[in-house]
Amino acid sequence: MTTASIQINGDTDPRFARVRTAFASCFADGLEHGSGVAVSLEGKLVVDLWGGHADAARTRPWQRDTLVNVWSVSKAVLAVAVAMMVERGKLSYEDPISAVWPEFAANGKDKITLDLAMSHQAGLNGLSVPMDLAGLYAWTPFAEALAAMAPLWEPGSRNVYHPITYGHLAGEPLRRAAGCSVGTFIAREVADPLAAEFYLGLDTAREAQVAEIVTTPSVTESAAEGPYPQGSRNPVVRPDVPNSRGWRAAEIPGANGHATARGLAVIFGDVASSTPSLLSPTGRAAMTRERFRGIDSGDGRALAYGAGVRIFDRKNFGPRPGTGVFGHPGWGGSLAFGDSESGLGFAFVTNRMQEFGEGADPRRLRLIDAVYDSLGT
Secondary structure (H helix, E strand, C coil): CHHHCCEEEECCCHHHHHHHHHHHHHHHCCCCEEEEEEEEECCCEEEEEEEEEECCCCCCEECCCEEEEEEHHHHHHHHHHHHHHHHHHHHHCCCCCHHHHHHHHHHHHCCCEHEEEHHHCCCCCEECCCCCCHHHCCCCCHHHHHHCCCCCCCCCCCCCCCCHHHHHHHHHHHHHHCCCCCCHHHHHHHHHCCCCCCCCCCCCHHHHCCCEEEECCHHHHHHCCCCCCCEECCCCCCCHHHHHHHHHHHCCCCCEEECHHHHHHHHHHHHHHHCCCCHHHHHHHHHHCCEEEEEECCCCCCEEEEECCEECCCCCCCCCCCCCEEECCCCCCEEEECCCCCCEEEEEEEEEEECCCCCCCCCHHHHHHHHHHHHCC
């Protein structure tokens, strides 16, 4: 079967027919392997499409319930979970992390707030000691190494992306405040109430639903360079590591959420809607208040952060969407965001990891343009 003959499955509100056309074009132009796209508008699912294959050999068609590792899109789901605990008065963005995690105060980290950590300004973009994947998967060794270390650079002095450590810096305070694991909290308080397919820590019963990550030479080459600047150390995370059972079973809130596009669109659509159920408009405003705008000192990107969510605008994302849209991209292409001005949730998930540069992936740009053209904005 050629990419031009890939069948696009699912439903589209007639108003959003151009999204189906844009999605099909990604396969026809050889950009895609297997993926899904979904849009929620004021709580109603108006786009839910999928196509292609869930395995590298193209023997398993992508299904309605196919799950895929969405990498750093997971960060924004964790941000929603933390925002819920902030709204309940169990956590505070302004308080030191050590207020709920006393061990974290070691080696001069007693003043690092949740705000600094969630906007990638904590000076902890990696560990100062070696750590293997087993330590990452087990949670406690990785969290304890973070708690014991000194900052790699002065907290608050700059922004350097915290690709893996973010999940534990925000996740351990959540775990302690909630009295359960991060994955359990997200399942119970975020995903299940919305019947949204998002899982952090995938049980074996869902193993058959998971898509195989298909990498490209450019992604593999960039991974070899390592995403941890400023002298940090972390487990080596190769682009195909999500194909292992160990990765899928672990809870790594910065990188290993598994989801459908529909599940993510429902979550971010709820948060962005005029009648949200997970967060009040006040809680959403607290999460999306800008904490940093400027240049990532690690890779030179211009960006802006709220509390764990990227704040997308024309300067740091592309021609669409407009100012104030919140969410997060994932390594290789996946993306989810909410747009509170439109009451919209958008998600694109893919198993074909590609390296087009930040914000320039033609797949998601085509889809985003089609969504906003359909809205007439």
